Amino acid sequence: MANSTPLIQVKNLDLHFGAFHALKNVSVDFHAGELIGLVGDNGAGKTTLIRVLCGIYAPTSGGVFFDGNKVEKFHPKLAIDQGIETIQQSVGLCDNLSIARNFYLGREPVKRVLGIPFLDMGKMREKSTRVIRQFGLRANVSADDEVERLSGGERQSVKIGRAVEFKNRVVIMDEPTNHLSVREREHVNELAVQLKEQGLLVIYITHDIFQVHRLADRIVIMENGEKVADATTDSMTAEELEEVIRQGGRVVEKREAV
Ligand SMILES: Nc1ncnc2c1ncn2[C@@H]1O[C@H](COP(=O)(O)OP(=O)(O)OP(=O)(O)O)[C@@H](O)[C@H]1O
Missing domain, CATH: 3.40.50.300 (P-loop containing nucleotide triphosphate hydrolases)
Known part of the structure; x- marks a missing residue:
């Protein structure tokens, strides 16, 4: 090294x-x-x-x-x-948005239906569900739940999962x-x-x-x-x-x- x-x-x-x-x-x-x-x-x-x-x-x-x-x-x-991703205790997540939305904050995937752009919620849900399980969130927490529901440690886990997933x-x-x-x-x-x-x-x-x-x-x-x-x-x-x-x-x- x-x-x-x-x-x-x-x-x-x-x-x-x-x-x-x-x-x-x-x-x-x-x-x-x-x-x-x-x-x-x-x-x-x-x-x-x-x-x-x-x-x-x-x-x-x-x-x-x-x-x-x-x-x-x-x-x-x-x-x-x-x-570089910085993980701080009190910032980095929006409490009133779902875990899936927070996961993709600022990088939202878009799909087009008849040429009209829509948020690709399916992709956001699927990927963030996989990552939150991998990073140890309780089984009864879903990607559609608002971040408000999470404990402090789970919030940190979402941020850490996001850092890894987006290749930081x-x-x-x-x-x-x-x-x-x-x-x-x-x-x-x-x-x-x-x-x-x-x-x-x-x-x-x-x-x-x-x-x-x-x-x-x-x-x-x-x-x-x-x-x-x-x-x-x-x-x-x-x-x-x-x-x-x-x-x-x-x-x-x-x-x-x-
Ligand atoms: N924008 C700024 N303008 C003037 N002084 C600043 C500024 N930012 C930091 N300082 C000063 O620089 C010094 C170092 O601050 P810094 O925040 O880097 O310390 P720290 O080691 O992170 O401390 P803590 O553990 O309290 O967060 C402090 O005296 C602080 O007041």
């Missing part, structure tokens, strides 16, 4: 919001088939880094490379162009298990591992180093806009990494993973 071209490479990235220095010389590689825990305290720069990767913010200096090609223009379509290559999970029950949390975490096993890059953002250490191949810790640790999970324990966070990145030798 270390010798292959990273799917995403971040090199010496700096980002200023006016006088505020939000990202400071951040370099990190992300490979396909890896599950990376992106950890750090509030305001550490995790979301800002992800927003650069998604094209929402342009860096002040430094570069982002996808498959070795430098991004020349940062714009919100970058995430779609590069196959990167799934960014932003605190995906907040407010979930223990069993739902386990389910979502199992899905995260499943995605990586299917060859996707999974970037899992959380404050909970212990939860993500069990799942991840590598942990990247941010602090005050800097990367302060980048370690494989078999080279550092969750306790050691927690100490890095506790000390604001000032302790413990950094063990580079790649």
Whole structure:
């Protein structure tokens, strides 16, 4: 893995919001088939880094490379162009629409009857039913049910299923298990591992180093806009990494993973 071209490479990235220095010389590689825990305290720069990767913010200096090609223009379509899906707890689904409609949101298939375009509900139902079963929704939930009926974990499952079905290559999970029950949390975490096993890059953002250490191949810790640790999970324990966070990145030798 270390010798292959990273799917995403971040090199010496700096980002200023006016006088505020939000990202400071951040370099990190992300490979396909890896599950990376992106950890750090509030305001550490995790979301800002992800927003650069998604094209929402342009860096002040430094570069982002996808498959070795430098991004020349940062714009919100970058995430779609590069196959990046972000899964957040509270956004991404419309409660008053059916599961099938949510599954195809913005990509609705159309069929023509006598030349008049109609939504292809049959196709939407069939495909989303298959995926929601695969991703573990209760047997009595149908693709025609409104999303409102789903538990928090099931909502996450719909988003994860959608990410896989539409051939995304990167799934960014932003605190995906907040407010979930223990069993739902386990389910979502199992899905995260499943995605990586299917060859996707999974970037899992959380404050909970212990939860993500069990799942991840590598942990990247941010602090005050800097990367302060980048370690494989078999080279550092969750306790050691927690100490890095506790000390604001000032302790413990950094063990580079790649
Ligand atoms: N658009 C913006 N304009 C000015 N400052 C910003 C902007 N976006 C983020 N920041 C600042 O950049 C810093 C990093 O924020 P960021 O949201 O990346 O942190 P985070 O690690 O994701 O934190 P959290 O875990 O709380 O979500 C914070 O101090 C934040 O206030």
